[in-house]
Amino acid sequence: MSREITASILSIGDELLIGQTVNTNAAWIGGQLSLHGIRPVEVRTIGDDRATILRTLEELSGDLVLITGGLGPTKDDITKDALCEFFGTRLVRHPDVEERIVAIFNKLGRSVLDVNRAQADLPEACTVLPNHRGTASGMWFTRERVEGPTRVFVSMPGVPYEMKGMMEREVLPRAVEHFHPPSIVHRTILTTGLGESHLAERIADWEDGLAADRVKLAYLPSPGIVKLRLSTYAGAVPAEARRRVDRQAEALYEAIPDLIFGEGEDRLETVLGKLLTGNGQTLSLAESCTGGYIAHRITSVPGSSAYFTGGVVSYANAVKMEELGIPSDMLELNGAVSRPVVERMAQGVRQALRTDWSMATSGVAGPDGGTPDKPVGTVWMAVAGPEGVISRVSVFPGSREQVITRSALAAMNMLRKALLGQLVAEEGHPG
């Protein structure tokens, strides 16, 4: 196996420091590097200040240093000058680059200013990387050292669309060619239903067995979801590495079949879409405390109109009664946040919209409205289908937003299990 190749990312721009712009570039670059077997070890964000840029270039470690930002035509964009000083070189005009800039402006019907032409002034010591999506060229510098491979510094524009194009077409292929990084085999398995620490406890035995297959595990938690990333070096025989990762993934599926809902870029709503499409079945929704959020997630999937017919957001009790046929005495007797009401909501919308499946939620999202009996976070969720209705209650922690997110995910996971025939009524509570 080749030695590990490391990278640092340097993001330049005052707007990043004062919070005007979120640094999504660094996350995207980090993900791409990882997938190509190059390990990101540091991200730094600094302002448009020449001395700081120079000091930081000196300090940064990593075989590869990827720099974004500060290449625009305005006078606060000083990355290029700082790079000239750092590499002891000077700017020279590149006629071919200038020609391209002029052509872009002509096409847009705009006049070319001197500051625009100056974007064709590039350091003599670098290899110029073409920008197929804009006017700021990229720069590829090398710096030899006594031990290890020649280091590479790359400067790219900060505009995400331009930077991504340059990374994919120019930087990543060249970096792989230059460093021959060990390639990585990985799978990301998505779980819901248990928080990070309880999940870790439940899979502790499985986790202990990973070392034998030289598979590494990373926990990637977000509200309601924990992603588990399994990875290993591909080594000389990638197929063998793939088998080791697959073997461990299979063991994980056996350990927590109830918690896994997908892999990679799957979302619960895309998984539901595939299951419903595969069955040729339809879905409707009756939402109270989730207030349309489940409908929003379901309809965020392109093509969801094929299986999602619609829903009712029944915030007021009158709407629950009139649109979903909940008897008023049922509401009075049990309250809106109760098993009978949520089950009737699911059945009511399923009948009214004539769908195969439906989901319903009714709960206390907070911050007000909690009682000792039904504290903030208490949510009843129901799934109705061809074989009846099943409901569950949970008390979710966190803010109003988090209660809404977590209960939506929990309800969608109930539907997923129901679609797979895995959702069963709890003891003493036949659905």
Added chain:
Amino acid sequence: MSREITASILSIGDELLIGQTVNTNAAWIGGQLSLHGIRPVEVRTIGDDRATILRTLEELSGDLVLITGGLGPTKDDITKDALCEFFGTRLVRHPDVEERIVAIFNKLGRSVLDVNRAQADLPEACTVLPNHRGTASGMWFTRERVEGPTRVFVSMPGVPYEMKGMMEREVLPRAVEHFHPPSIVHRTILTTGLGESHLAERIADWEDGLAADRVKLAYLPSPGIVKLRLSTYAGAVPAEARRRVDRQAEALYEAIPDLIFGEGEDRLETVLGKLLTGNGQTLSLAESCTGGYIAHRITSVPGSSAYFTGGVVSYANAVKMEELGIPSDMLELNGAVSRPVVERMAQGVRQALRTDWSMATSGVAGPDGGTPDKPVGTVWMAVAGPEGVISRVSVFPGSREQVITRSALAAMNMLRKALLGQLVAEEGHPG
């Protein structure tokens, strides 16, 4: 004016380096520091690696160093140990913190594991900062130096909701008390309806006049919304600085009264909530292409059940006909994405749910479904109220997600104007 106070932000977590999580914390913290007169000079992101944490703590400049992440209960969270070594101290169990952790788990009906209790082990040398939203406490360390104010290092949880609560309640007030940064007077004015560059063009004259009042302007764009932040140093006479900012804000209101919907932390949905509450009026929704997203935004506001009764997400035409009373020949003749249908949707839900106001949307969110006549992004929006119904059509750019977001914002802004009596039917199209 006191000397400038600088800050560095250190984000710890492998998930940030490999791009699984975007570092939104750093942007939010940078924005808050700027508002409090502290200048962020650097952001660093590093992995969960003890040696790297120690080296970075040594290198970071800034009077204030804010650290997030690595405080979770799992064994890869090692920030606390690294801080102990850096400050030459040891962990001691805090019974009051332990008690709070146990109480949180009891309330959730979950068992407390040893790793959870271990979150009450905190460095002896720090001031413990309570976490009102989670189990990981914050830590406030000081380090004296020969020149300048005593430096402060603060460690906070990486979960954004918890970190923000701790910043607002604990860290910012203490930092202001400790450093006395030059205070800043600012107002953030929220606009919708014009993109950044077109907005800049429209307010160019106003912007030229800012220098005379020593007021600085920052554009903070996000999909569908551009925030304009006006700021100036408070100096010795804060009331005078406040007058200069207010004078320029007033001039801005005069220049673009149609685009401004609020200030500061306002969101369109909170502005609508206040207007409806003030009028003692109610709202219902009929959503097609926005798929429940408007309902989600409206119900994300605590207390929205006082004015929002409910809504219908009418994805399938059958739902439009049955739940909203759209005649089938109207759908056939005009298509679902049309003025007559969206107006009837708004009127239908307003009648069915007996509310004072309603909003409706019908459009092509994409990526498929566009036609030469109605390309992807075409969205009809209607507002119905006591005096009739008014509708508009727009073609929104961007992805499916962006079309949904932008059309939701545009519809909500229509309702805002209608509630203020500013929405009028367009020529030739009486509502």
